[in-house]
Amino acid sequence: MLKLDRYKTWISNSNPFELETWVRALLVHYFFHVSDKASVEVTATQDGAARVVNLLTPTVFKGSGRIRLAPTVVFGVPRSPGSYSCSYIEARTPQSLIEIGDGTTLNNRAVIVSEGAGIRIGRRCLIGSEFQVMDSNAHQLALGQRHLPDRQPRPVVVEDEVFIGSRVTLLKGCRIGRGSVIAAGTVVPPKFDAPPLSVIAGNPAVIVGQVQGQENV
Structure with a gap:
C-alpha cells in the first residue's frame, strides 16, 4: 500500500506532458515487443538508409506472412483521438503480404488484415x-459455413497519394486510384474500382466527384 501511495504521489507531482510521453512510449514498446517481428520487413530505398519501424502510437504486428514497410511509413498521431489505443496489422496466412509505401502516415486505431490475396x-x-x-470476408458467408475461412480472398490496392478520412472501411477486391479522396465513414464494397483523382463517399461507396487540379494532389 505504501508503494502504491508513492507511485500516486510521483504521478501527481510529475509534469503531465512528460508523463503522457512516457506512458505512450511504454505502450508502444510493449505492443511491438509482443509482435511477430519476424513478419516485418523494412525496405531501404537507399543504401545505408535506416531500417526502423516508425511507431508514434501503439501498434502490433501479427501473422505468419509478410508485412513490408518503406522506411518512412509512420504509424500513429499522438495528438489525435485514440493515441493510447493499439493499431492491428496482421498478415494472417503464410501467403499474406501487406505492403505500405514511402511517406504514408496512418492515424490511430488502424486495422489491416490480409488472408492471402x-x-x-x-x-x-x-x-x-x-x-x-x-x-x-474473414469467413464464409453462407449459413452453416461461417466458421470456415473465406475461400476467395481478393487483393486490395490503394495507389499513391490517396487521402482517406476517419472510419473508412475497404473491403476485399477494391482498388482506389492515385490521388483520390475518400470521405469519412465511407464503406468501399468488394470489387469497387475508383479511377485516379476520384472523390468517394457513402455506404456503399459511390464516386461523387473529381479532385480538381494537380496542385490538390
Missing part, C-alpha cells in the same frame, strides 16, 4: 483514424 497501400497516402481494410 494481399493488401498494397502506395506512397504518400494520408490515412485517418479507425481505418479498416481486409482482403477477405
Whole structure:
C-alpha cells in the first residue's frame, strides 16, 4: 500500500506532458515487443538508409506472412483521438503480404488484415483514424459455413497519394486510384474500382466527384 501511495504521489507531482510521453512510449514498446517481428520487413530505398519501424502510437504486428514497410511509413498521431489505443496489422496466412509505401502516415486505431490475396497501400497516402481494410470476408458467408475461412480472398490496392478520412472501411477486391479522396465513414464494397483523382463517399461507396487540379494532389 505504501508503494502504491508513492507511485500516486510521483504521478501527481510529475509534469503531465512528460508523463503522457512516457506512458505512450511504454505502450508502444510493449505492443511491438509482443509482435511477430519476424513478419516485418523494412525496405531501404537507399543504401545505408535506416531500417526502423516508425511507431508514434501503439501498434502490433501479427501473422505468419509478410508485412513490408518503406522506411518512412509512420504509424500513429499522438495528438489525435485514440493515441493510447493499439493499431492491428496482421498478415494472417503464410501467403499474406501487406505492403505500405514511402511517406504514408496512418492515424490511430488502424486495422489491416490480409488472408492471402494481399493488401498494397502506395506512397504518400494520408490515412485517418479507425481505418479498416481486409482482403477477405474473414469467413464464409453462407449459413452453416461461417466458421470456415473465406475461400476467395481478393487483393486490395490503394495507389499513391490517396487521402482517406476517419472510419473508412475497404473491403476485399477494391482498388482506389492515385490521388483520390475518400470521405469519412465511407464503406468501399468488394470489387469497387475508383479511377485516379476520384472523390468517394457513402455506404456503399459511390464516386461523387473529381479532385480538381494537380496542385490538390
